[in-house]
Amino acid sequence: MSHSVKHAAIPGRLYIIGFGSIGQGVLPLVLKHLDITADRITIITADARGRDEAAHYQVDFQIRPLTRDNHRDILVPLLRKGDFVLNLSVDVSSLALVELCQEAGAFYLDTCIEPWVGGYTDPSLSPSLRSNYALREAALELKTRYPGGPTAVLTHGANPGLVSHFMKQALLNIAQDNGLDVAVPTTRDGWARLAQRLNIKTVHVAERDTQVADRPRERGEFVNTWSIDGFVSEGCQPAELGWGTHERHFPVDGQHHDFGSQAAIFLNRPGISTKVRTWTPMEGPFHGFLVTHNEAISIADYFTARNEDGSVAYRPTCHYAYHPCDDAITSIHEFVGKGYVQQERQRLLMTEIVDGIDELGVLLCGHEKGAYWYGSQLTVAEARELVPYNNATSLQVCATVLGGMVWALENPTQGPVEADEVSFERVMEIATPYLGPVVGVYTDWSPLDGRETLFPEDLDRDDAWQFKNVRVC
Amino acid sequence: MSHSVKHAAIPGRLYIIGFGSIGQGVLPLVLKHLDITADRITIITADARGRDEAAHYQVDFQIRPLTRDNHRDILVPLLRKGDFVLNLSVDVSSLALVELCQEAGAFYLDTCIEPWVGGYTDPSLSPSLRSNYALREAALELKTRYPGGPTAVLTHGANPGLVSHFMKQALLNIAQDNGLDVAVPTTRDGWARLAQRLNIKTVHVAERDTQVADRPRERGEFVNTWSIDGFVSEGCQPAELGWGTHERHFPVDGQHHDFGSQAAIFLNRPGISTKVRTWTPMEGPFHGFLVTHNEAISIADYFTARNEDGSVAYRPTCHYAYHPCDDAITSIHEFVGKGYVQQERQRLLMTEIVDGIDELGVLLCGHEKGAYWYGSQLTVAEARELVPYNNATSLQVCATVLGGMVWALENPTQGPVEADEVSFERVMEIATPYLGPVVGVYTDWSPLDGRETLFPEDLDRDDAWQFKNVRVC
Numbered sequence: 032m033s034h035s036v037k038h039a040a041i042p043g044r045l046y047i048i049g050f051g052s053i054g055q056g057v058l059p060l061v062l063k064h065l066d067i068t069a070d071r072i073t074i075i076t077a078d079a080r081g082r083d084e085a086a087h088y089q090v091d092f093q094i095r096p097l098t099r100d101n102h103r104d105i106l107v108p109l110l111r112k113g114d115f116v117l118n119l120s121v122d123v124s125s126l127a128l129v130e131l132c133q134e135a136g137a138f139y140l141d142t143c144i145e146p147w148v149g150g151y152t153d154p155s156l157s158p159s160l161r162s163n164y165a166l167r168e169a170a171l172e173l174k175t176r177y178p179g180g181p182t183a184v185l186t187h188g189a190n191p192g193l194v195s196h197f198m199k200q201a202l203l204n205i206a207q208d209n210g211l212d213v214a215v216p217t218t219r220d221g222w223a224r225l226a227q228r229l230n231i232k233t234v235h236v237a238e239r240d241t242q243v244a245d246r247p248r249e250r251g252e253f254v255n256t257w258s259i260d261g262f263v264s265e266g267c268q269p270a271e272l273g274w275g276t277h278e279r280h281f282p283v284d285g286q287h288h289d290f291g292s293q294a295a296i297f298l299n300r301p302g303i304s305t306k307v308r309t310w311t312p313m314e315g316p317f318h319g320f321l322v323t324h325n326e327a328i329s330i331a332d333y334f335t336a337r338n339e340d341g342s343v344a345y346r347p348t349c350h351y352a353y354h355p356c357d358d359a360i361t362s363i364h365e366f367v368g369k370g371y372v373q374q375e376r377q378r379l380l381m382t383e384i385v386d387g388i389d390e391l392g393v394l395l396c397g398h399e400k401g402a403y404w405y406g407s408q409l410t411v412a413e414a415r416e417l418v419p420y421n422n423a424t425s426l427q428v429c430a431t432v433l434g435g436m437v438w439a440l441e442n443p444t445q446g447p448v449e450a451d452e453v454s455f456e457r458v459m460e461i462a463t464p465y466l467g468p469v470v471g472v473y474t475d476w477s478p479l480d481g482r483e484t485l486f487p488e489d490l491d492r493d494d495a496w497q498f499k500n501v502r503v504c
Numbered sequence: 505m506s507h508s509v510k511h512a513a514i515p516g517r518l519y520i521i522g523f524g525s526i527g528q529g530v531l532p533l534v535l536k537h538l539d540i541t542a543d544r545i546t547i548i549t550a551d552a553r554g555r556d557e558a559a560h561y562q563v564d565f566q567i568r569p570l571t572r573d574n575h576r577d578i579l580v581p582l583l584r585k586g587d588f589v590l591n592l593s594v595d596v597s598s599l600a601l602v603e604l605c606q607e608a609g610a611f612y613l614d615t616c617i618e619p620w621v622g623g624y625t626d627p628s629l630s631p632s633l634r635s636n637y638a639l640r641e642a643a644l645e646l647k648t649r650y651p652g653g654p655t656a657v658l659t660h661g662a663n664p665g666l667v668s669h670f671m672k673q674a675l676l677n678i679a680q681d682n683g684l685d686v687a688v689p690t691t692r693d694g695w696a697r698l699a700q701r702l703n704i705k706t707v708h709v710a711e712r713d714t715q716v717a718d719r720p721r722e723r724g725e726f727v728n729t730w731s732i733d734g735f736v737s738e739g740c741q742p743a744e745l746g747w748g749t750h751e752r753h754f755p756v757d758g759q760h761h762d763f764g765s766q767a768a769i770f771l772n773r774p775g776i777s778t779k780v781r782t783w784t785p786m787e788g789p790f791h792g793f794l795v796t797h798n799e800a801i802s803i804a805d806y807f808t809a810r811n812e813d814g815s816v817a818y819r820p821t822c823h824y825a826y827h828p829c830d831d832a833i834t835s836i837h838e839f840v841g842k843g844y845v846q847q848e849r850q851r852l853l854m855t856e857i858v859d860g861i862d863e864l865g866v867l868l869c870g871h872e873k874g875a876y877w878y879g880s881q882l883t884v885a886e887a888r889e890l891v892p893y894n895n896a897t898s899l900q901v902c903a904t905v906l907g908g909m910v911w912a913l914e915n916p917t918q919g920p921v922e923a924d925e926v927s928f929e930r931v932m933e934i935a936t937p938y939l940g941p942v943v944g945v946y947t948d949w950s951p952l953d954g955r956e957t958l959f960p961e962d963l964d965r966d967d968a969w970q971f972k973n974v975r976v977c
Contacts, residue, residue, distance in 0.1 A: 250714060299959050372954065485625060486742070
């Protein structure tokens with residue numbers, strides 16, 4: 032595939048809301064692969080970050096922080112049918128913008144379901160209502176209100192987003208490697224039956240970011256390879272996981288929601304201090320953080336097989352298992368150690384990164400061959416060579432944003448959709464050139480490896496893939 | 505005090521067993537402050553580390569790893585009455601060397617009670633028998649066998665060691681600051697009564713090491729400011745703590761020993777993955793690791809006040825709360841994440857450190873003014889200026905080793921003693937010039953600060969200093 036193909040055209044204007052690391056990383060991709068000129072793009076953002084880049088590309092750059100009170104006043108006069116709103120902000124409600132877009136006939140895409148400022152950590156809300164589960168249920172409600180509306184792609188970055196597509200390809204690969212003659216499913220139920228047939232008990236979104244900068248983190252500084260406010264916000268939400276039908280030990284701090292799909296549960300604690308055992312091909316075994324993410328819920332829900340009476344026959348457990356860059360590990364240790372009080376200084380690593388890989392994929396566990404990881408092993412060097420203003424982490428997001436935009440433009444009347452409802456083949460086709468090596472690797476690793484060598488532990492030895500074995504206590 | 509005073513004379517030869525960071529750091533201090541010439545010193549060590557320094561000082565340097573099988577063959581022919589054995593090794597049994605020294609009439613000092621190789625992590629031993637409690641009980645047994653023998657100072661580094669002396673000075677300071685007219689206690693019981701009178705419920709050995717190097721940790725590398733093997737070994741022992749009389753929630757994974765003083769309990773898990781909340785003046789609140797240390801047990805035991813019938817009237821909880829340098833935080837995360845399989849590469853930070861402080865002291869909690877930290881805030885820059893071949897961490901150890909050697913030479917027939925039995929005034933007098941600022945600071949911090957802001961927690965709100973509040977779950 033040529034890197035300069037124009038995949039699709041935006042009929043109207045493009046509004047990029049928020050211009051942090053993802054906005055800055057996606058702009059060159061948009062200009063390269065979508066039929067739109069710089070004079071038809073407007074950036075509306077809350078601060079000056081990225082101003083130089085916008086100037087470089089001669090794109091309109093407006094510092095106008097959107098709030099619950101002003102967003103309609105600012106956006107309604109701007110939006111026309113055929114425009115595209117790309118929401119890459121923090122603290123701007125995804126659902127409010129989706130509604131605006133539905134009303135205006137504009138396309139929409141975001142990389143997570145964001146609430147208005149403070150929504151993730153509003154102590155007046157119960158943990159259940161501060162969850163991604165609750166945000167997703169509100170988004171699903173929008174689906175029912177706007178069937179056939181302009182396509183609004185929800186949660187379509189790397190994860191959530193790309194990993195839903197990895198999941199489908201991984202299922203097909205495992206089926207093929209087990210000699211099963213499987214056609215590509217064409218329905219949600221078909222995908223769920225395939226996962227059930229392969230006996231996928233648990234799905235980890237297993238990520239190891241090894242990117243490292245040329246100078247060490249200082250005390251009082253939160254360092255990360257992508258939005259620090261975004262990471263801290265989601266890290267302070269309850270740890271959430273899709274809750275599989277094979278699970279037989281409900282966590283002592285676990286809780287069901289009293290509304291919605293019931294595809295997921297939450298733990299009564301922040302994800303940023305909740306660790307799980309996982310595995311990626313390059314890193315091998317490691318501990319990741321069970322930070323809540325939309326895909327943990329949407330994948331568990333999408334791949335739910337039901338009996339004729341509607342009851343659940345099969346559902347995988349699904350959760351994020353995230354090892355951010357080492358500087359973020361010590362940032363988290365400091366942040367949590369000070370009672371979840373955020374450091375005053377932030378450093379988002381971009382040009383100062385000297386080495387590293389963002390290894391991001393899905394680990395499908397419980398099938399005949401043990402576990403199978405499928406994903407991207409993008410180095411920072413390759414990311415920079417491919418697209419300016421990127422590191423490995425941002426480019427995995429940005430390539431998927433591009434893929435989702437193309438799919439939306441090609442399928443313009445789908446209304447609000449989740450990543451799992453978007454064509455995995457089309458997105459992978461567009462994104463793969465920007466993902467570095469995309470590999471599938473089997474492993475006999477399990478969370479029971481090396482346990483109880485020195486101390487007794489509470490384990491379920493009969494089923495390695497019970498969450499109680501995966502969780503780090 | 506002049507820095508070049510000769511405090512005491514070693515009558516015979518000095519044998520330094522092990523020549524890692526502490527051996528290398530202490531040699532210049534010994535040559536400066538003890539009456540001994542380089543030709544009367546022999547280093548017996550397991551590898552080539554420090555060979556250049558030994559050559560610089562023209563000290564005999566022998567690579568002869570001591571083992572259970574060969575140590576008598578090597579040492580018995582060497583040792584004479586009046587010699588001094590300074591055991592700064594790993595994997596060489598402290599108790600075996602103490603016995604040899606008692607037989608030979610030689611002085612002895614070490615910085616922890618070390619077992620033969622593998623003793624910390626021998627899976628054929630129960631956690632109770634792999635504990636420092638068990639090692640200490642064996643050491644106490646030696647006391648009864650060699651009363652009046654040549655002085656053998658056990659566990660006399662920074663911690664264990666120096667912090668026992670900080671503890672006594674801190675008690676006197678708190679008494680004075682509360683307007684109590686208290687004479688310096690002269691007996692163990694007198695000290696325990698003072699701690700009881702001041703209502704010291706909990707003692708943290710609270711340490712924050714901020715030393716940082718000029719290049720980041722690499723994957724597969726354990727980085728620390730002192731012996732990596734030493735830290736990993738003790739980190740894999742059970743978490744241990746002196747168990748105070750005010751505690752009313754026994755840990756679910758806690759266990760009493762079925763022998764010995766009963767001053768301490770252990771948790772059925774490694775200290776290197778067990779975190780506690782603590783506080784130091786420069787750092788403020790942070791999470792430290794509850795790594796087992798001899799002082800957690802010896803301080804709790806020493807400061808136990810008893811009723812007339814011998815039953816325990818008062819005992820403080822005591823444990824280590826250690827925040828190693830940031831590179832060690834990620835080293836630990838990697839090590840634990842790989843199932844306690846040690847990295848193949850090690851980097852002991854010495855010359856490459858560019859900045860940082862080792863803030864090491866005792867935090868006495870529960871008294872009228874809340875909590876009081878007393879300790880050393882030594883910077884790496886000052887450490888280097890004071891003594892070559894040191895960083896901040898090593899010099900706190902080495903200065904205390906020197907102090908203990910002087911006290912032993914001045915009190916030559918005490919037999920085996922713990923740090924708590926050594927004169928705190930004399931050791932502080934010798935060590936303080938090498939400790940940077942030694943400060944006492946009150947704080948109203950408590951482990952209940954900022955709790956339950958977003959999630960429910962299992963707390964004891966009636967007594968902040970319950971271990972259940974301190975522990976991080």
